[in-house]
Amino acid sequence: MVPRFLLDGMLGSLARWLRIGGVDTEYRKDTPDDILIEEALEDHRILLTRDEALVNRARKRGVEAIYIEAEVDEEALRQLAEELGLTFDPTRARCPKCNHAVEKVAKAEVAGKVPEGTYAAVDDYWVCPSCGGIYWRGSHWLRIVETLSSAGHPAHS
Numbered sequence: 295m296v297p298r299f300l301l302d303g304m305l306g307s308l309a310r311w312l313r314i315g316g317v318d319t320e321y322r323k324d325t326p327d328d329i330l331i332e333e334a335l336e337d338h339r340i341l342l343t344r345d346e347a348l349v350n351r352a353r354k355r356g357v358e359a360i361y362i363e364a365e366v367d368e369e370a371l372r373q374l375a376e377e378l379g380l381t382f383d384p385t386r387a388r389c390p391k392c393n394h395a396v397e398k399v400a401k402a403e404v405a406g407k408v409p410e411g412t413y414a415a416v417d418d419y420w421v422c423p424s425c426g427g428i429y430w431r432g433s434h435w436l437r438i439v440e441t442l443s444s445a446g447h448p449a450h451s
């Protein structure tokens with residue numbers, strides 16, 4: 295089964311990476327530890343945090359929790375890939391802002407909503423039905439895909 299995650303307030307950029315990698319990832323800012331533990335428990339999510347004390351408290355309550363020490367997101371992604379056998383699939387990317395699954399839309403639907411140069415150059419667009427975010431695979435996309443795919447394959451293999 296594909297793991298689902300709950301990230302605490304210190305891991306906002308990691309949350310975006312995981313979502314772009316197609317992983318169901320909730321992110322909570324300024325949320326008390328007890329509420330985080332409760333949500334992970336109810337929603338069957340693995341808690342990721344930089345707070346070792348929170349990891350220990352969560353485990354005592356029966357929540358699977360992983361301590362993220364790496365400051366660099368790529369390293370944290372690699373850690374998750376190695377510990378959980380997680381693979382990243384950017385073709386199933388979720389909304390980096392809110393984690394909702396994005397939907398492919400007809401190009402005409404985003405006319406006037408994206409920069410003109412983008413509209414002229416790009417044919418495929420996705421929209422988040424929850425927050426309205428519009429996404430396309432620009433030049434940064436290839437770099438994201440490369441980063442995720444190298445993180446998903448341990449360096450020593």
Ligand SMILES: [Zn+2]
Binds near residue numbers: 427
């Ligand atoms: Zn969204």
